[in-house]
Amino acid sequence: MDKALFKQADLKQTELRAPRMGTTYAGPPAGGAEPSFDLIELMFFAYRDFVADADHLLENFGLGRAHHRVLHFVNRRPGLSIAELLEILKITKQSLNRVLKELLDKDYVEARHGARDRRQRQLFLTARGRVLALAVANLQSKRFAEVFAELGDGARAGATDFLLAMINANERDKVAALIGPRAVTGFPHVLDERTRR
Amino acid sequence: MDKALFKQADLKQTELRAPRMGTTYAGPPAGGAEPSFDLIELMFFAYRDFVADADHLLENFGLGRAHHRVLHFVNRRPGLSIAELLEILKITKQSLNRVLKELLDKDYVEARHGARDRRQRQLFLTARGRVLALAVANLQSKRFAEVFAELGDGARAGATDFLLAMINANERDKVAALIGPRAVTGFPHVLDERTRR
């Protein structure tokens, strides 16, 4: 009985923890209220299963979590520079290097000299890369589609609001800006001035 | 300037990816709909900041993400066995060992011989461990409190429904069962039959 309880799959361990942000620990309880154990645990499991979709798919291509992140953000912000990518991913260039090199080698990502500044390398997905990124995004979107088929489409706005509110206030605007305008099309950077002469 | 550019925080990399589940990739698009890039990205950022809270706090105690998971689940299911913990965490006992040993050494966790089966070791938090686990939970709960202060308390049920629906269907009942009844008190295992003679 206890066996069957958690048998489903071989999961990699990475959740329930993450990067440190500028969060300040203000001391024990907020104001006497009980901790929201339910939501804490739900966040853990929901995220676990959510990312598992992408993880599972990309594994077939010999790509790991680091590759996924790069693929995702290059897809979302085509034309971004190495520095910008490092800013988003919050990793060092040494860490990025291995992963990016593999993505370049395997022809998922393409780097072009910066149009304005030749020192920069602007990153784009190749056709292959775009197919893969879209496949991942579609798989993840399928989960959302099922969720809102169950909860009703009205729940989508609520979920969006909830997730946005969960983001650190100082980053919320940036994320909202990145998300809102490009939610559907997703190709703003290609059009911005940096890629023009 | 490149220095300053990346200085914000020293973040560990683990998000936007996770364990593999039994998710089946059914082919490109679901039915022609655009991928939900907005929600995909929101999940990433929301979870990133959410777990950063715990991460940041535990770092002061020399504890990492693996320790957090153990602390969390032992707190939530006191009296669980090594095997049960491994099942939940989906890691090997070799991986658990180092982490658990540290938590035992540092007196956050306590292991007692199984009451029914002396081969088993049942895990409990010590007073210290409970204080720490509660501090983490309170910090994470603070974020939820702020979110629902902003969105209104009505949003809490919606968020719960959303997160629950995001969990793989085959696990949903188990998680719901674990979460619902013990959301507040959190000490069910101690009372279950396994710890009795």
Add this chain to the structure above:
DNA sequence: GCCTATAAGTCAGTATTATTGACATATTTC
């Protein structure tokens, strides 16, 4: 044009969290 700053790439060494495989020990169950 030169000098400095910047963007990126690279080499070397290390940490954390995970893995697989093999085997030892204590205890339960048949």
Add this chain to the structure above:
DNA sequence: GAAATATGTCAATAATACTGACTTATAGGC
């Protein structure tokens, strides 16, 4: 008593990250 089970442990490895130091190419100020 023998086999199964729960746990612990040794050893080697992988993926993802880190710091520090250095090179190369290009941009920009003077």
